[in-house]
Amino acid sequence: MAMNGNGQHLDASSLPVKEFDGIIIGGGGSGLMSSLQLAQSGMNTAVISKVFPTRSHTVSAQGGITCAIASADPNDDWRWHMYDTVKGSDFIGDQDSIEYMCQEGPATVFELENMGLPFSRTEEGKIYQRAFGGQSKDYGKGGQAERTCAAADRTGHALLHTLYQANVKAGTNFLSEWFAVDLVLNSHDQVTGVIAFEIESGEPYFLKAKATVLATGGAGRIYKSTTNALINTGDGTGMALRAGLAVQDMEMWQFHPTGIHGAGTLVTEGCRGEGGYLINKDGERFMERYAPNAKDLASRDVVARSMMLEIIEGRGCGPEADHCFLKLDHLGADLLHKRLPGITELSKTFAHIDPAEHPIPVVPTCHYAMGGIPTNVNGQVITQKSDGSDSIVQGLYAAGEAACVSVHGGNRLGGNSLLDLVVFGRSAGLHIEDSFKQGIDIQDPSKDDINKALKNINRVNTSSKGENSSVIKKELQEIMQMSFGVFRSAKNMESGIKVLNEIRERAENLHLADKSSRFNTARVEALELLNLLEVAEATAISANERKESRGAHSRDDYPERDDENWLKHSIYFKDSKEVTKRDVNFRPKIVQAFQPFARTY
Amino acid sequence: MNTIAVEQISTLKMSIYRYDPDSGKKPYMQEINVDIPKDKDIMVLDALHLAKEQDPSISFRRSCREGVCGSDGMNINGKNGLGCITPLSEVVKKNKLEIRPLPGLPVVKDLIVDMTQFVDQYKKIRPYLISDKEDNGKEIPQTIEDRDKLDGLYECILCGCCSTACPSFWWNPDKFLGPAALLQAYRFISDSRDTAREERLDQLEDAFSVFRCHGIMNCVSVCPKGLNPTKAINEIKKMLVKRAL
Numbered sequence: 001m002a003m004n005g006n007g008q009h010l011d012a013s014s015l016p017v018k019e020f021d022g023i024i025i026g027g028g029g030s031g032l033m034s035s036l037q038l039a040q041s042g043m044n045t046a047v048i049s050k051v052f053p054t055r056s057h058t059v060s061a062q063g064g065i066t067c068a069i070a071s072a073d074p075n076d077d078w079r080w081h082m083y084d085t086v087k088g089s090d091f092i093g094d095q096d097s098i099e100y101m102c103q104e105g106p107a108t109v110f111e112l113e114n115m116g117l118p119f120s121r122t123e124e125g126k127i128y129q130r131a132f133g134g135q136s137k138d139y140g141k142g143g144q145a146e147r148t149c150a151a152a153d154r155t156g157h158a159l160l161h162t163l164y165q166a167n168v169k170a171g172t173n174f175l176s177e178w179f180a181v182d183l184v185l186n187s188h189d190q191v192t193g194v195i196a197f198e199i200e201s202g203e204p205y206f207l208k209a210k211a212t213v214l215a216t217g218g219a220g221r222i223y224k225s226t227t228n229a230l231i232n233t234g235d236g237t238g239m240a241l242r243a244g245l246a247v248q249d250m251e252m253w254q255f256h257p258t259g260i261h262g263a264g265t266l267v268t269e270g271c272r273g274e275g276g277y278l279i280n281k282d283g284e285r286f287m288e289r290y291a292p293n294a295k296d297l298a299s300r301d302v303v304a305r306s307m308m309l310e311i312i313e314g315r316g317c318g319p320e321a322d323h324c325f326l327k328l329d330h331l332g333a334d335l336l337h338k339r340l341p342g343i344t345e346l347s348k349t350f351a352h353i354d355p356a357e358h359p360i361p362v363v364p365t366c367h368y369a370m371g372g373i374p375t376n377v378n379g380q381v382i383t384q385k386s387d388g389s390d391s392i393v394q395g396l397y398a399a400g401e402a403a404c405v406s407v408h409g410g411n412r413l414g415g416n417s418l419l420d421l422v423v424f425g426r427s428a429g430l431h432i433e434d435s436f437k438q439g440i441d442i443q444d445p446s447k448d449d450i451n452k453a454l455k456n457i458n459r460v461n462t463s464s465k466g467e468n469s470s471v472i473k474k475e476l477q478e479i480m481q482m483s484f485g486v487f488r489s490a491k492n493m494e495s496g497i498k499v500l501n502e503i504r505e506r507a508e509n510l511h512l513a514d515k516s517s518r519f520n521t522a523r524v525e526a527l528e529l530l531n532l533l534e535v536a537e538a539t540a541i542s543a544n545e546r547k548e549s550r551g552a553h554s555r556d557d558y559p560e561r562d563d564e565n566w567l568k569h570s571i572y573f574k575d576s577k578e579v580t581k582r583d584v585n586f587r588p589k590i591v592q593a594f595q596p597f598a599r600t601y
Numbered sequence: 602m603n604t605i606a607v608e609q610i611s612t613l614k615m616s617i618y619r620y621d622p623d624s625g626k627k628p629y630m631q632e633i634n635v636d637i638p639k640d641k642d643i644m645v646l647d648a649l650h651l652a653k654e655q656d657p658s659i660s661f662r663r664s665c666r667e668g669v670c671g672s673d674g675m676n677i678n679g680k681n682g683l684g685c686i687t688p689l690s691e692v693v694k695k696n697k698l699e700i701r702p703l704p705g706l707p708v709v710k711d712l713i714v715d716m717t718q719f720v721d722q723y724k725k726i727r728p729y730l731i732s733d734k735e736d737n738g739k740e741i742p743q744t745i746e747d748r749d750k751l752d753g754l755y756e757c758i759l760c761g762c763c764s765t766a767c768p769s770f771w772w773n774p775d776k777f778l779g780p781a782a783l784l785q786a787y788r789f790i791s792d793s794r795d796t797a798r799e800e801r802l803d804q805l806e807d808a809f810s811v812f813r814c815h816g817i818m819n820c821v822s823v824c825p826k827g828l829n830p831t832k833a834i835n836e837i838k839k840m841l842v843k844r845a846l
Contacts, residue, residue, distance in 0.1 A: 052716070052759075054758070055664040055665070057665065057670075059670050069740075107738060114736060114741060115730060116729060116730030118792075121748045122745075125744050126740060151755075157669055157758070161755075165728050168724055168729060169727075200709055229665045230666055263667075345668075346667060349667075468657055470657065514658040516621060516624070518623045518709070519660050521661070522657040
C-alpha cells in the first residue's frame with residue numbers, strides 16, 4: 001500500500017481508490033447540512049474532515065442565526081431581511097442568492113429546532129431573537145429589528161452539535177481526521193474527486209466521486225490577528241486555485257469590531273444587541289458620532305472603521321492607546337449570566353476581567369471571508385471563461401464560508417453566516433440528489449490527471465532542504481496584517497505584494513523534516529501553509545486591483561465607492577495573477593431588485 | 602517587532618510524553634525548555650506551540666484555541682484539562698510543566714489518543730432529539746423554565762476530559778457509558794420536546810451503563826466547562842430507582 005511517509009514519491013499507479021457517489025470536504029455547518037441531505041437520500045456519501053466534526057469552526061459562532069421567523073415581531077418579513085442584507089453588502093451581494101437565503105431561511109431554522117437545537121426562548125415559548133447590527137424593519141424605515149435567533153451566546157456550538165447528532169441519526173459515513181490535498185480534474189475539466197490522506201495512518205487515497213463539495217470554511221489564519229480557529233487555512237480555496245478555477249471578491253475580509261485585544265478571540269455582536277456599547281479613552285460613546293441612528297449596531301465594516309479612527313486619532317484605550325472598550329457592566333450580572341454566559345467566560349479567561357464589573361478591551365480583528373469560490377444558488381461552482389462568461393464546473397460544489405454564492409458581497413451582516421451555511425449547504429445537497437436521479441456523466445481521470453493532483457504533496461514529501469513551514473507562516477501573517485488590514489493604500493499593498501512574492505518562493509521550497517507517516521501534524525501544517533499562501537496572494541492582488549472603497553475594502557487613495565466601474569465582483573486566477581470583473585446579480589425572482597444608494601446607518 | 606527583551610523572558614522546563622508506535626521506540630518523556638514572556642500569562646497550548654517550533658514532530662490536536670471545540674484535552678501536571686484555556690500560572694509548579702495524553706485511552710501518537718471508544722459510548726445513548734410530534738413547519742414550543750433545564754448539559758464540548766479521569770470508565774469502558782455520554786443522555790431525557798424518555802431509561806437500566814458510577818466526582822473537578830456530570834448521573838439513577846419501585 002502506498003504510504004505517505006519516508007519521503008516517498010506517490011504515483012497514481014499504486015494509489016488506492018475509494019469510490020463514493022458524493023464526498024463532502026469539511027465537517028462544519030455547511031458540510032454537515034449537505035451530508036444530512038445526502039444521507040437521507042440514501043446516496044453513498046462520505047464527509048471527510050481534517051478534525052472530528054464538532055471541532056470545526058462553526059462551533060465558535062456565538063450570537064445567532066439571523067432569520068425572519070417573526071418570533072420577536074409577528075410582522076417581520078423576509079423581504080426586510082433581504083433589504084438589510086443587500087444594503088449591508090454595499091450592493092455587490094447577488095440578489096437572487098440573497099432572496100433565496102432570506103426566503104428559505106425560516107423553514108430551515110424551524111427544521112434545526114425540530115432536530116433539537118436548544119434555542120433560547122421567549123415568554124410564549126417561541127425561539128428567542130435578539131438585535132444585531134444592520135437590521136431594520138420596513139426596509140430601513142421602521143427602526144431596529146430583532147431578528148437573530150439565539151441559543152444564549154453559544155449558537156454555533158448548539159447548531160454544530162445538533163447537525164452532528166442529526167447525521168449520527170441518519171447514519172452518515174464520516175472519514176474523520178482525513179486531510180484533502182488536491183482536486184482531481186479530468187481532461188474535460190470535470191472534477192472527479194480528491195486526493196486525501198488519513199492523518200492517523202498517513203495513507204493516501206484517491207477518493208473518487210461524481211460530486212465533490214468544498215465545505216472547508218474560512219481562511220482567517222492568513223492574518224496575524226484573527227478570531228478564526230487554527231484550522232481555518234482556506235484548504236478548499238487553495239485547492240480550487242491550484243485546479244485553475246476562479247475565486248471571487250477575495251479582497252473582502254470582514255474585521256469584527258470586537259475581538260479581545262491581544263488574544264483575538266471573538267466577543268459577539270450580540271453584546272451590543274443586548275445593550276452594550278463601545279467607548280473610547282474619554283468614556284465617550286463614539287458610535288453616536290459615526291452612525292447617529294444605528295449607533296453601535298451599524299454594520300460591522302462601519303463600526304470597525306470608526307474604532308480604528310478613534311485609535312488613529314489618539315483616543316484609544318490602554319497604555320498603548322491601541323484598543324477600545326466594550327461596556328457591558330450596566331446590563332447587570334443577571335442578564336450577562338442568562339444571555340451572554342460564554343463571553344463572560346471568555347473575558348475572564350482571555351482579558352482577565354469580569355464584564356459585569358469592567359469593560360472588555362476590544363479591537364477590530366479579522367473574522368470572515370466574504371469572498372471565496374463562486375457558486376450559483378445550487379452550490380455549483382462557477383468559473384469564468386476567457387470571454388468573461390460564466391461556466392459551471394462539472395462535479396464540483398461549494399458551500400459556507402469557502403464559497404461565494406455572494407449573499408454577503410462587500411460586508412456580511414452578523415448572524416448571516418450561520419444562515420448562509422445551512423441554507424446553501426442544503427441547496428447543494430438537494431442539487432446533487434436531483435442530478436443523481438437524472439444521471440451524472442463524469443468521465444474517469446487518467447493516471448496523468450491523478451499524478452497532476454499529487455504534485456503538491458509529492459513536493460512536500462520529498463523536500464530535502466529549505467525552511468520550516470511555521471517560520472514562513474508567521475511572516476505571511478505579519479505582512480497581511482500590515483498591508484491588508486482595515487485601511488488600505490496602493491503604496492502599502494504594493495510593498496505587501498512584493499514581500500508575498502518572496503514568501504511564495506520560500507514556501508514552494510519549504511522543508512518537511514519529519515517524514516513519518518503516523519499523525520504527522522507537521523505535514524498537515526506544511527500543506528496548510530500552501531493553502532494560506534494562495535488565499536493571501538488572491539486577497540492581496542484583488543485588493544490592490546479594486547480601486548474604490550466599498551464594504552470592508554477601504555482605501556485611503558480611493559475613498560469613495562465607484563458604482564460606475566466597480567459595482568462588480570472581482571475574479572482572480574492563480575496562474576495569470578490577473579483580476580477581471582463579473583456582473584453582480586440584480587435579478588431576484590420574487591421582489592424587485594434593490595438599486596444602489598448611499599449607505600448610511 | 603516580535604523580539605522580546607531578554608529580561609522579560611523566563612525559561613519553562615517542559616516534559617512532554619512522546620510515543621510513535623511506528624518508530625519501534627518505547628514511550629518516553631521529552632525534556633524541552635521554552636522561552637516564555639514574563640509579563641504575560643500564556644496558555645499551556647501556547648507553550649506547546651513554542652515547543653513544537655523547536656521540534657516540529659511533537660503531535661497534538663488543537664483547533665479553536667478558545668475552549669469551545671474540545672480538541673486539546675490533555676493531562677497537565679497530573680490533571681486533565683484543555684491546553685488552550687489553562688494558563689501556566691494555574692498549573693506550573695517549580696517552573697515545571699509535564700504534559701501527557703488523556704489517560705485510559707489508547708495512544709495514537711504523542712498527546713493524541715484514540716477517541717473511538719469515547720465516541721461510541723456517546724453514540725450509544727442516541728444523542729439526538731426523538732419526537733413523535735408531527736412537523737408543522739414551526740418550532741416545537743418550549744417554556745423558558747423547560748429550556749433552563751438544558752443549561753449545564755448542552756454545553757458539553759466532547760473533549761473527553763471527564764470520562765478519561767473516571768476510574769469506572771477505565772475499568773469498564775465498554776459497559777459503563779462514562780460521564781460525558783451520560784451527561785448527554787440526561788440532556789435528552791430532560792428536554793421537554795423529547796418523547797422517548799421511557800425508552801431512553803429502558804436502555805440505561807442495567808448494572809453497568811449508569812450504576813457503575815460511584816460518585817468519585819473526578820469528572821466534575823476536571824470539566825473545563827464547569828459542568829456537573831455526577832449530578833446528571835444521580836438524576837438518572839433517581840429516575841431509574843423511582844421507576845422500579
